Amino acid sequence: MSDPSEALASAKATADRLVKAKRLNACLTPVGELRKALVTQAQAAHPSGVLYGMPVAVKDNICTLEFTTTCGSKILESYRSPYEATAVAKLKAAGALIAGKTNCDEFAMGSSTEHSAYGRTLHPFDKTRVPGGSSGGSAALVAAGAVPAALGSETGGSVRQPASLCGVVGIKPTYGRVSRWGLVAFGSSLDQIGVLGRSVHDAARVLSVISGRDPKDSTCEERDPLRLPNVPESLQGFVIGIPREYFPADLDPAVRRACDRAVRLCKELGAAVREVALPHTAYAVPTYYILAPAEASSNLARYDGARYGPRFDGSADVRALYRTTRGEGFGPEVRRRILLGTYVLSSGYYDAYYRKAQQMRALIAQDFRNAFDRGVDLLFTPTTPSPAFKAGEKLDDPVAMYLSDIFTVTANLAGLPAISLPIGRVKGLPLGGQFIGQAFLEDEMLEAAYALERVVPATEEA
């Protein structure tokens, strides 16, 4: 697209599609405001940009100038950032249209988008189920066809898990590939902005634009933007590792069948397939649920009614003000994680939990290095242990909810890139499989995903 009239038409059509998708409660931006903003952006966009006229929705924990950034929280209700995320600025410079802010679990803490102060997001194919989380609004909008791509964020799988549950593509880049400037911090050593798209190509195009160095973020590597690979004819020369720990005896048989079919297709495309061991996988979820809350308890200290957030109490005592504001402003999952994080960092428990988890993280990262050092290029695993679950099913059981991330958290702990793509249906619901790549080798990972996407019967029962 290079014609301003086409960009304007795209803006109006996007607004219409977002109105149709309203029943999902996936977009937090009011329709009138969104329509106006899309038209204004289309008029200002540069026709020479590689994403000219492409609407991209943005998760509500990524700062934008046009819209509020609430992080799905009451404590940031009506918060308008004075600056925008580098990823958003790069999208706009490439001619993309920011298509509103998407619903998410509060401060990206959750796996179902039920923990939003603005109500839960519905699964696009079955309103009684969840779209996954925490980037559930982004995944639902892409799956509903409202936008071709959306930004999400990952701390423990929050892009890939909803992508799997909604039947879209989700990419988590290598830690340091995309600037975190303007991404509201949750677990700073784990957080990365990721992309959800209706195809590998759509998601990869957006990733390519938002990647690359950023002097505003010291954790962003000094690298050029990702160059998109060509779609390969075959997977000849690729060695794909199948980690046995991701296929336990009690894995849902339909999930196993879908993965077996995808692996068979990779072989037919010419890839060599080899079983590998990642022996510390079983400890990844416990490790993650120590480290992430610990980092969150520190990062969320700023929401106290003085620095950020409304004041819920007129008390003269400043500490009472902090406590009331935070107690009233945060939802139950965020409160629980702040308390957990404070607990594992507190005197007497630090060594048993936080320090030990740091060591486990190193061992998990070493597992991956060992596999890659033995000649494996990529790993293939299920993205999630099941398709979309029923709303409310895991709300009262935090550990059951945390286990939704069992196959995704390892890539976050090891800082590796990973992509989830649809590989079939289980009882009519979408399911994703994921490739985990080597650090900064997203191009290889994307090649494999392109090739598999072309042949896998993604809408057929496994």
Next chain:
Amino acid sequence: MSVTHDEVLKIARLAELDVSEEALPLLAEQMSRILEYVAQINAVPASEGVKPFVPGPDALRFRADEVKPIPLAFGPEALAPAFKDGFFLVPKLGAFEGADS
């Protein structure tokens, strides 16, 4: 691992977070279950030799924990009315409290 109501309240005070009396029992029960679950990492033998894994650019690797002077845009002497040999000169306490001190 069982977390008592008092422990939850103590942690809540550290976290500057109000927890209501009604929320306490469920919170204590859920935290106990989560802590019991995550404590399974202690089944892995201690690995003191393992260096922490830090993602991101090498430039961000942990620096030595050394106390170094913080460079200032202006020296302290430029900010103080009187400054000598690295110290700020202030009136003697006696000037305020009487001659007996």
